[in-house]
Amino acid sequence: MKRFFLASFKVSALAFILFLQAHVSTAQGPLAPSNNSQTSVTPKGNSKISGFVSDSVAAKPVEFVSVALVNFSDNKVIDGAVGDEKGKFEITGVAAGKYKLLFSFIGFKDKSVNLVVENGRNVDLGTIKMSANTKTLDEVTITGEKSMVEEKVDRLVYNAEKDITSKGGDASDLLRKVPMLSVDLDGNVSLRGSSNIRVLINNKPSTIIASNVADALKQIPADMIKSVEVITSPSAKYDAEGSGGIINIITKKNNLQGLTLNVDSGVGNRGTNLGLNGSYRKGKMGFTLGGFGRAFYNKATSVLDQDTKSGSDIFSTKQNSNAKDRGLFGQYSLGFDYDLGKNQALSAGVRYGTRNFIQKQNLFIDQFTNSVATANSQRKVDRKDLSGTIDMNIDYVRTFKPQQEWSFSTLYSRTNLTNNFDTDILNTDGNVGSRLKNVNGNSNNEFTLQTDYQTPIKKNQLLEFGAKGIFRKVNSDYKYLMAGESGDFTINPDNPSGTLNYNQNVAAGYVSYSLTTKNKYTIKAGTRYEYTGISADMGDKGKISIPSYGNLVPSINLSKNITDATTIKIAYNRRLQRPGIQQLNPNVNIANPQSISMGNPSLSPELTNNFEAGLSTNIKKTYLNVSVFARNTNNSITQVRTTIDTLAGAIVTTYENIGKQRAYGANLFANVYLTSKWTVNGSVDLLQSHMEGQTTNEEGVSVPVSNSGFNYGGRIMSQISLKKGWGLQAFAFYRGKEVQLQGSRTGFYMYSLGFKRDFNNKKGSIGFGAENFMTKGVRFTSDLQSPIFAQTSQTQLYNRNFKVTFNYTIGKMSFDAPKRKTRSVSNSDVKGGGENN
Template structure:
C-alpha cells in the first residue's frame, strides 16, 4: 500500500510541477523565443554520457539565469524557446569540474548545436569536492546500487567472497554462500554472463574469482523485465577490470598466507580493431575445523541420542582461465567471443567418532575415516554480435554454451574399536550440467527521453546424475552395495521467454522503468530404470516497475515492485543420498517445483556535507518457497535426513542503512546496518509419521564497518569488520559470526605495482558457530570451530607498454540468471 501511494504521488507530482531548471525562481519573466540550444555532456575520461548533469543558461548582460534543464540518461540536453541574445552556459555535476561555455550568440529562429561537451573529473581535488570519493564508492541507479571495489586493500590475495562481505545489503557466510537482504535465492553474474558452475554452487564459483580483479559489484535489488525472472532475492553482477589499451600489457598478482596462497597472470594485446585477452588465476587454501553434534530422535520406543565429534583438514584448489577476442567489424558493428575454463578441487579428510545411546544407555560406538572429494570442470564458450544503427538504437544477438562436469565422491574406512579397518564404503556421484542459450535484444529511443526495449530468449538445459554405492571388506575389492541406493537422474528443462521494457526520464528528474516478461518452462525428467517423474510445465508473467526521483541537492528517492520466480538447481534436485555421516544424511528432491516471490522496496540516498547515506526498506512474500527440511529416518535408528521441499510460505521485511563519510580528504569511514524479520510456515513430520504444520519467525541483525587511510609516499592502511547475526530457519536457528581484518600496502614508486600485508581474525583462533534445530521427531545441536586465523603477504606488478584508445563497442552477452545455486537454498 505504501509503494502504491508513493507511485500516485510521483504521478501527480510529475504533471503538477513545471519543468525543473537550474535557474532562479523568476524564470517565467524571462523573454521567450523560438530557438533551441542542444548538445551532449560526456565524461572526458570514459567518453560516455553524464546522466542528469545540470545545465543553466545565463544572460551575459546581467549574468542572471534565464533557463535551464538536466541531461537525460545518455547525457543529451536541449533548452527550447530561447530568445535572441548573448548567453553563456554552465554545466555541472557532482564528481566533475564545472564547465562554462561563453559567447553563445542566438539569432531569431536559428538553433545552436554545441555538439559534445566534455566534463573533466574532479576526483583529484577531494578538498574542494568532497563528494567525489563518495561517487567513486557507491553509485545510485534506478534499479541498482553500484559498489566500487578497486580501492580495497585487505582483499588482495582473497577471492570474490571476501570482497562481497563489504558490499552494502549483502551478507556472506563462512562457506561463501551469499544472501541479499536475508535471501540466498539470488543470481550471480560475471560481467553480465552466467556459468553452469554458478548454477550448481555459487559459493564455490566465487572462490575462483580473485578479489583484486573486480572493478565493481552491482547489487540489482529490483531487476527489470530485461533480466531473467529467476532470482527472488535479486541479482549480483560482478564486473571485472577491463581496459581499452593499445599494445601489450601483463599483470602478475600473487599472495602467500598461512591459510591460503594465490597466483594470477593476466595479459592483453590490442592493435587496431582487434584485441586479445588471456588470463589465469589459481588459489589454494588449507584449513582445519572441529565439530560436535548432539542429536536426539524420538519414537514410540523411547529416545535415541547420537553424540559425535570430528576433526577435519580441508584442502582446496580453485582456478579460472580465460581467452577473449573482440573485433570491430565496422563503424557500427562489433563481434566478440570468449572461452573460459573453471576448475574446483576440494578435498577433505575427516576423522569421525559416533557414540549412540538408547534411552540414556550407551548402545554402540563407531569410528570412521572419511575422504571427501568435490571436483568440477566448467567450460563456457560465447559469441556475441551487436549492430548500432544510431545512438541508443541497437540490435544484438548472443549465444552461450556451457558444460560442467561434477564429481562428488567419498571413501569411508570403517574402524573397529582397536582402530583397524573393518570395512569400506564408497559413494560415486557423477553429475553433468549443460546448456545452450540463444538470445536477441533490440532497443530504440522513441523520443529524446524515452527508451523501448524488447527481446526473446531460449535456454535448453540438461542435467544428468549417476550415483552408486560400493562396499568392500578390509582387504577385498569393491562391489556394488545391495543395501544402499544407486540410481540416476535425467532432467531436461527448456525455457522460452520474451519481454518488453519502457523507460522514461522527465525534465523534473523522474526516471521510470516499467516492463513485463513472460517465461514458459517445459520439463521432462526420469530416474532411469525407476521411471519418469511427473513435473508439470508452467508459465509465468512477471511484471516490474522502478521509479526514481532526483530531489533537491543530491538526494534521490526510489520505489520498486517486481515479481520473481526461482527454479531449483542441481544441488536441490540431485537424488543421490550422501551417507558419509550415517546419522546426518543429505539428499536432493527431483520433484521440486519453482517458487514465486513479490518484492517491494523504498529507498533514499543523499549527501549531507561529507557524508553519503543510503537507506532502504523492503518487504517480500514468497509462496511455494524452497527450503531445507529435516526428518527422522524410519529405517536407520537415530538418523536424520536433510532434503529440500516446497514449504508453504515465507515472508520477510527489513531495512538497510549504509553510510560513508570523509573524516579527512584521505581518511574514509563507511559501514552499514541490516535488520531483517523473517516468518516461515510449512509442514513437518510428527512422531507418528503424519504431516503437521510448523512455523518459525524472528529478527536477524548484521553490519559491517570499514576504514581506509591514504598516507604519504604510497602507503595505505585499511581495517574491516563484519558481523552476521542469528539466522532464522524453518526448524530452528543458526547462530551468527564475525570476521575482521587489518591490512596495509605500499605502492612502488613507478606505480607499476604494490606490496602489502594483511591479517584476518588475528586476535582469536578462528570463528565458532552453532546450529539449534527442533522438530516433533528430533532435537539437534551442532557446533563448528573453524581455525581461519590468517596472515598473508601480497604482491602485484604490471609490465608492458600501453596507450589509451577510444573505447571499443560493447557487445551484449547472455544473462542466465536462471536457477538456484548451492548453499542453504532458503
C-alpha cells in the first residue's frame, strides 16, 4: 500500500478535514470505519481547544501544523484547524464530549491526543511535541532524519551535520556547499554575488567576524556546525546591515540530561584538528564546555606582471614568489542556562577565539624602465596575523503565553588584532642589506543592549517591536621601522605612521507585523530606523569630519501556498552597509612594495535596494527551489587602484564611496531522493552585474570607469547510506570568471570524496576524506587594467589534501524536555574586508 505525504501549510480547514478523513480511512486501519468517507455531524458548543506544537528534538515550532478533531466513539473527523507559523492552533465551537486530536505535518510522525471537553470550559493543551518522520510516495522512507537542505518561510537551511566530508575542515570549506553562497580561495564569502553580507554565530555577532570574515571562518571547525541559515530578505527585526543578506551559523548543542564528553579529531597532510566538547545537565540547570583547535599548513606560488605609466615612461615589474603558510586557530566556550520558572529562562556564555597565522615568503622582484632592466632584489617576508577575541553574553526571556514573550539581551565583544610583517631585503650577494618592519595593532570593542517584545493579535496575526543600542570603539596604532644590516630599528620617515580612534554609536528601533490569511497568504511587513553617530580622530593629526546619519529601512515578505506542495514568495527590503575595520584602517601595507594597500577612515555607508521572487515545490521525490533577484546599490564602497609618484611602478589599492552596482540573477536548487538511501542535490547560480566608479588617467584627472559581465557557478553533491553504518559522499564546486570594476578574475573548481563507518554502538565513527586528489591544487589568474596601469597575477595553491577523521562520545545521556529558547543579541551592521568590486 502506498503511503502518502501528509499535506503541509493547510490554511483551509475544510480541505484539511476532507483530506485527513480519507487518510484516516486508508492509512490508519482500525481508527476509521470502512464505510465512512464523510465528516460527522456533531452539534456545536461553546468550548475552545488550543495549544502549541513543537519539534520534540529541535525545540522549534512546527509551522502550519494540521489538526483534526475526531469523535472518540466512532473515529469520525468532525472539525479541524491549522496552526500558525509559531505552532499555535485553536478549534472553537466544540461541544462537550470525548475526542481525539490528530496532528499531522510533512516530515513528522502523526500525533494523537485524547481529551475530554466539559460544557462551557476551554481546554489548553500546552505544548504538544511531534517527532520527525518523513514518508514519501513509492515507499521511500526516511525516519527521524532531516534533509540536507530545508526551505523555511524566510530562509534556506543547510543541515551541515549530515555532511560527512566536512570533518577536518573549517567553516569556509562547508559554506562552499551551501546553495546561493560562493567562497573564493581566500575564504571571502559572497551571497548571490555580493560580499556585503553579515555573518552571525548562533544569532549573535562577534567582533571576530567584524574584523575579517574570511579569517574568522577559518577559526570555526566544520565539525561543530549544526546548520547554516541563508537569509536573503531579512525582516525588520534584523539589523539593517548586510546589503547582500545574512548568514547565520548554528553550532551543535544538546538538551540531554547527564554527563557526556565528545572527542572529535582529524589528521591530514594539509590540516589537523582536535575538539573536546563536554556537557552536563541536571534538572533545570545545564553547562557546556567546549574546546576546538585546528592547525593547517599549505604552500603557494605566485607570479605578477605589472606595467604602469608616468608621462612617456613605462615602468614594468615582474615578481615571483613562493610561500609557506601555517595557521593555528582555536575556539573555547563555556555556556550556562537555567530555567528560573515555568515561563522564565536565563542563559549566559563566554567564548574565546584565537588566530595565529604565519606566512614565510620569498619574493623576487625584477624592475624595468621602458624595457631596460634597472633593478632586481630579493625579499624574505615574515607576516604574522594574530588575534584574540572574547564574547560574553547574558540573555533573559519571559513567556506569558504561546507567542507572547519579552526578552532582554546583552553582549560584550572585544578583539585584539595584530597584523605585522618583517622584511629582510637582500643584496645581490645574498646577504641582508636592510630590514623593514610594520607594526600594526588594532582593537575592536562592542557593547550591545537589546530588548524585544512580541504578542499575537487574534489567532492569525503577530506584532513584534523592539529597540537596540550598539556602542562600538575601534583603535589602530601603526608604524613603520627600518634598520640596516644590523642595529636597532628606527622610525621610517618615508612611510606614514599614526593612530586611528573611531567611535560609532547606533540607536535602533523596529516594528514588524505578520498576517496569515485563510486563502493561504502569509504577509510579513515592517520597518526599522537606525541612527548612527560617529566621532573619529587620527591622534596628533587631528579629527576626521564624518557626519552622523539616520536611515529608514522598510521590508515586506509575501508568500502564497498555491498547492499543498508548492509555495511562491516575493520580497523587498532596503539594507545598508557600514565600512569595516579593514576598510577604515589607514595603515599602509607595504610588505610588497609594488602592490600596496591601505584603508580610508572617511568612508560612508552604502545603501542597497533588494527585490526577489522564488518558487519551491515537491514533485514526487524531488524538492525544487527557483529564485530570481535584483539588487541596486548607490554610494558603493569600491576598491580604487592608482599609482604614486614617490615609488615608481607601484600600485596602491584603497577604498572610496564612488561606486554604483546593479546585479540581476537567478538560483536553481534541486534535491532528489533516488532511493531511500541515496540522495543527489545540486544548484546553479547565474549573475549579471554592472559596476561604475572612478579612476585616474595619465594626466592625473579622475575619469569614470565601468565594467559589466556575466558570472555562473554551481555545485553538486551525492550521498549514499550503506549497510552496517557505512556512508559515502562526493562533492564538486565550480565558480566561473568573476568581473571586477577594473578587470576580472578567472574561475576555479574544487572537489572532494569521503566515507565514514559508524561504530556498532553508535557512539562514534571513523572516516577518510580526499580533496582535489587528482590535481596538485587550484590555479587562478587576476587581470586588472586602467589608463595608467595593467596588472596580471597568477596564484597556484597546492591544496591537495587527504585526511582521516575520528569521533567518539563518552558518557550516558537521556533526553530531557528542550530548554526554553532565549533571545540573544544579533548585530548585523559592519562590512568586512575582501574583494568588493
